[in-house]
Amino acid sequence: MVAIPAAPDVLAPDVEVIPLPDVAKLLGRSATRVHQMIRDGQLLALKRNAELGVPSAFFAGEGIVKGLPGTITLLRDAGYQEDEILRWLFTEDETLPGSPIENLRGDRGREVKRRAQAMGF
Template sequence: MSGRASDLPGDLDDIVGDWLTVPDVAERLGIEAGRVRRLLQEGRLLGVRRGTPPVVSVPAAFLVPGHLANPAAPDPTATAGSAVLSALQGTLTVLRDTGFDDAEAVRWFFTDEESLGATPIAALRAGRKTEVRRVAQALL
């Protein structure tokens, strides 16, 4: 990638595809909507305001089957249901440290990255956290 996420072409809706509202995320995770809002505030999950009227929405790709929360070490004993991709929080911290806002971070996660041969979110879901964070750190 050359340049900051804000320089990338494309509308977030076009590159992300499936979105979930806070109540949808809560249902998938089996928690209260207030807990989802705390995950967003704590930087453990990422969402942006979108739609009319604008509501906080989370890319569905940030949630994975519970046993794949850490795709590098799947847990066959994990309970059924969904979980937040474990590598998301640390990667998001790196992006925020480089100055990305939430919309820029979402755009970066879903834009093809030549050095990864995939989008950063696809690489994270494949268990390639170290490579993704290395690329994110190079954005300084």
Template sequence: MPDIMELTGASLAQVKTWLQERELIGVRRGPNKALYVPASFLTEEGPLFALRGTVTVLSDGGYRDEEIIAWLHEADDTLPGGSAIESLRAGSKTEVRRRAQEMAL
């Protein structure tokens, strides 16, 4: 979380709110079970705007956070940028969400 705070200038309370409201997701790793959020989910202003809806679609379809993170980062040459997360970053959320809906069925 300190890295998120440093990148965005957000307070710890704000970062926790983003996580609670699922604007960001992460996984716990390591011996101290630290929360890791992929840097690709962030901009200097905060969470990537298009991420929340995509996470919601996949979560509603039964995907766990680990699976969502893996799917978003999986190589896919048919998407702009080569993956779902890079397509979201490029502004192509419609196609990514369409595919997420298909995955969630």
């Protein structure tokens, strides 16, 4: 069995993290499917209080925020590790304004992906 990749907890304590079993329920998928989604880079997991979880900001309704998997892929292809991607997604950027994850959740996903792509060059 392949281990589930998980970043150390690099997020602020007030960032809500959903345990993996609850992520499976939220998405209406099996736990093994959620594990595969993490391995495939559609989601990022982190370890908080000895438990694997996913930031709640990654979800909108019963699905994953539009553009998040593509953004993760762009950053991974640029050589960024999971903890660096998490930091970038949740760090405020006054030029956006707000954090990249807030902008993905809003209507500025194209700008976030453009910036993620530019970070690789």
